[in-house]
Amino acid sequence: MGTLTVYLHILFNVNNTVIYNVKCSDLNCPHFQMCWSRALLTGWVLLLVQLLCFEAVPISMDKTKVQEPEKKIEEPPPSVDTGLHYDRYLREVIDFLEKDQHFREKLHNTDMEDIKQGKLAKELDFVSHHVRTKLDELKRQEVNRLRTLIKAKQDLEGGNAVDHQALLKQFEYLNHMNPHTFEVDDLDRLIKSATKDLENFDKERHEEFKKYEMMKEHDRREHLKALDDDERKKEEEHYEDMRKKHADHPKVNHPGSQNQLKEVWEEADGLDPEDFDPKTFFNLHDTNGDGFFDEQELEALFTKELEKIYDPTNEEDDMVEMEEERLRMREHVMNEVDSNKDRLVSMDEFLVATKKKEFLEPDSWETLEQNQAYTDEEMREFEEHLVQQEQDLNQKADDIQKQRDELERQQEQLNAQKIELQQVRKQEAQPQGHQPAPQDPQYTPEEHYEQHQDLAQQGLPQTHQDLPPGHQEAAQGQHHLP
Numbered sequence: 001m002g003t004l005t006v007y008l009h010i011l012f013n014v015n016n017t018v019i020y021n022v023k024c025s026d027l028n029c030p031h032f033q034m035c036w037s038r039a040l041l042t043g044w045v046l047l048l049v050q051l052l053c054f055e056a057v058p059i060s061m062d063k064t065k066v067q068e069p070e071k072k073i074e075e076p077p078p079s080v081d082t083g084l085h086y087d088r089y090l091r092e093v094i095d096f097l098e099k100d101q102h103f104r105e106k107l108h109n110t111d112m113e114d115i116k117q118g119k120l121a122k123e124l125d126f127v128s129h130h131v132r133t134k135l136d137e138l139k140r141q142e143v144n145r146l147r148t149l150i151k152a153k154q155d156l157e158g159g160n161a162v163d164h165q166a167l168l169k170q171f172e173y174l175n176h177m178n179p180h181t182f183e184v185d186d187l188d189r190l191i192k193s194a195t196k197d198l199e200n201f202d203k204e205r206h207e208e209f210k211k212y213e214m215m216k217e218h219d220r221r222e223h224l225k226a227l228d229d230d231e232r233k234k235e236e237e238h239y240e241d242m243r244k245k246h247a248d249h250p251k252v253n254h255p256g257s258q259n260q261l262k263e264v265w266e267e268a269d270g271l272d273p274e275d276f277d278p279k280t281f282f283n284l285h286d287t288n289g290d291g292f293f294d295e296q297e298l299e300a301l302f303t304k305e306l307e308k309i310y311d312p313t314n315e316e317d318d319m320v321e322m323e324e325e326r327l328r329m330r331e332h333v334m335n336e337v338d339s340n341k342d343r344l345v346s347m348d349e350f351l352v353a354t355k356k357k358e359f360l361e362p363d364s365w366e367t368l369e370q371n372q373a374y375t376d377e378e379m380r381e382f383e384e385h386l387v388q389q390e391q392d393l394n395q396k397a398d399d400i401q402k403q404r405d406e407l408e409r410q411q412e413q414l415n416a417q418k419i420e421l422q423q424v425r426k427q428e429a430q431p432q433g434h435q436p437a438p439q440d441p442q443y444t445p446e447e448h449y450e451q452h453q454d455l456a457q458q459g460l461p462q463t464h465q466d467l468p469p470g471h472q473e474a475a476q477g478q479h480h481l482p
Helices: 002-020 030-054 087-097 101-108 112-116 121-126 129-156 164-168 184-225 229-247 258-267 278-285 295-300 303-309 319-337 347-353 376-429 445-457 472-479
Strands: none
Touching (some): 121 184, 184 376, 278 347, 303 319, 319 347
């Protein structure tokens, strides 16, 4: 119809042009009639072309050869690893519980305090039979996994018998007394254990990083001790140069501030910073679309800031320190924004935070090089601990060497006793009356005669042929004595 409209518009313009150029008094003149006929003819030709286009026969297509675009199935975003040793079990339980409509509604309408107090766990009695059956299966699998771990530990420690039930007590996130079914108590234990463990998880990461930094400094000091004066001086100068080079970086924006988020908005999102809108920003970076910023989504916002400080190709930049810096930034934002302490930032919490003074006029952010991870006292205690560890290891090595020497001595004694026992058995297996004569050339006839005399006193039979020459007659005379 669009083409038809164009054609009608052309026809209308042609007619108007002709009419407006001809005076009304000339309507009966031949020139006017000729122009009017041409205009009508042109219009009818255009209409005919349009109608032919409408009636055109479509070209046949082999639909079997037409490849339709594949429909991409949108998969739900993968669950984030919490870092807990029972993370898989935790995620699988939550995933199946959320498949139950009743429980999902309760979960979304329950605040964090009620969840911590176990009110949500009581809703397990109302989930579908299918979900309960799957939860039972998940629990049995987890108990079997823990038993396998215990068995592996037992094998490493020498194969001594262990009490599996006693060892299972250390895993507080499930009821080990009932390894077959998933009950309300199991969900309550899982929620409370996960909450407690996640609260302590960051503390443990900080402690591990502190140990890492102190060990790095200890190794550096030990390396300097092994160098001569000139080499030590060069190494210390190089170390100071690397520290200065690492500290020479652009200004780092305060995490979660307007300046920091606007920088992400401009450089990562490619948008005009003058058009910055907190609500739009939240929706853009809520990657799984659940209406919350989780810890991983928050940490992703700090990548631009971290790239100002750390480059994996630079000798002076430590990527372990970069991850610690990321953790510090995320903790800071969580403490400032997460008002209900559920380790998630909702849209409302985020919008409230963007109206605070700290968001608009933040303080400067101090990076790790401005905040040493350990104190001098902690470093001293750490090195003393290393010395004690080395002494303990040396003592254990000495004890093991002594045990080895004692085992070798006992083995030698066993070998000697074995040889002696073999000789005794060999002698017992030979007939006593047919003992072979010694082949020693120093063996005199008198000694040979004394040996036979001993045999005679023992009442053992002996032959005259075994006696030395010159003694056979005396032996015969002795046999004929009354």
